[in-house]
Amino acid sequence: MKNVLKITPIEKAKTAKEIVYEELKTAIFRGDLRPDEYLTETILAQSLNTSRTPVREAVSDLVKDGLLEAVPRKGLKVREISDEEKEQIFYLRISIEKEVLRRLVHQVTPDQIQEMRDIIDEMRETIQKNDRIANIELDQKFHRLFITFSGQNILGSVLSDIYNLTRLVGHAALGKTGRMEEVIEEHTEIVDALESKDEAFVLQKLEDHLLKTKESITKAQGNS
Numbered sequence: 001m002k003n004v005l006k007i008t009p010i011e012k013a014k015t016a017k018e019i020v021y022e023e024l025k026t027a028i029f030r031g032d033l034r035p036d037e038y039l040t041e042t043i044l045a046q047s048l049n050t051s052r053t054p055v056r057e058a059v060s061d062l063v064k065d066g067l068l069e070a071v072p073r074k075g076l077k078v079r080e081i082s083d084e085e086k087e088q089i090f091y092l093r094i095s096i097e098k099e100v101l102r103r104l105v106h107q108v109t110p111d112q113i114q115e116m117r118d119i120i121d122e123m124r125e126t127i128q129k130n131d132r133i134a135n136i137e138l139d140q141k142f143h144r145l146f147i148t149f150s151g152q153n154i155l156g157s158v159l160s161d162i163y164n165l166t167r168l169v170g171h172a173a174l175g176k177t178g179r180m181e182e183v184i185e186e187h188t189e190i191v192d193a194l195e196s197k198d199e200a201f202v203l204q205k206l207e208d209h210l211l212k213t214k215e216s217i218t219k220a221q222g223n224s
Helices: 016-030 041-048 052-064 083-104 110-129 132-150 153-174 179-196 199-223
Strands: 068-071 075-078
Touching: 016 041, 016 052, 016 132, 016 153, 041 052, 052 068, 083 132, 083 153, 083 179, 083 199, 110 132, 110 179, 132 153, 132 179, 153 199, 179 199
Parallel strands: none
Antiparallel strands: 068 075
16 A cells, blocks of 8 residues: 555565675675685584574575585585686667567666666765765665566566676676776666667667776776
8 A cells, every 4th residue: 555654664674584685796796706725504504603504595595696605525616607608698678678679779768767776876876985885785775677667577686696697707897997987977878868769879888888888897807
């Protein structure tokens, strides 16, 4: 039922499993857990000062998300993305997101355009704080709006896993001087093209943006 009172709803308290999941996911994306480091549920439980049960449940979800992998007789490790997988990730992102924008460009509303611009403004604030975690979360929120506004929910469910894999390799690229600013400029160009309802221009700007992201990731990995 719609909240008609001018009061803030009480947020549901997170379970131990949800807290562990978020902590581990953030540690993975931040690079605190390295791909060459093997972990066990016991070590994670001790580090997080919790029992093994929420750790086991959270780890199971992270494995399903493709962020952790279980290695027999060694333990758990952060999944590494091969060059071939990276090619597949960006091929799929470009293909799917272009199809989504092809549908969205002819139905996007002024309010939706403004919501995209609001996210871009939030991204500018993360640059001032040098908060790469928040920046990349907003980046994904921006791209997910394409799905929400176009109503392509099945394509969105496919992209959800792909976005997680993108984040595994994306933080190093944002460390490149000026890349966060470049992303904001590229997002702005996409929104401008959407607002003008120029389909060819929108699709080209999206492809340029994702290819530049891929190039930045490749360079960052080559310098690591």
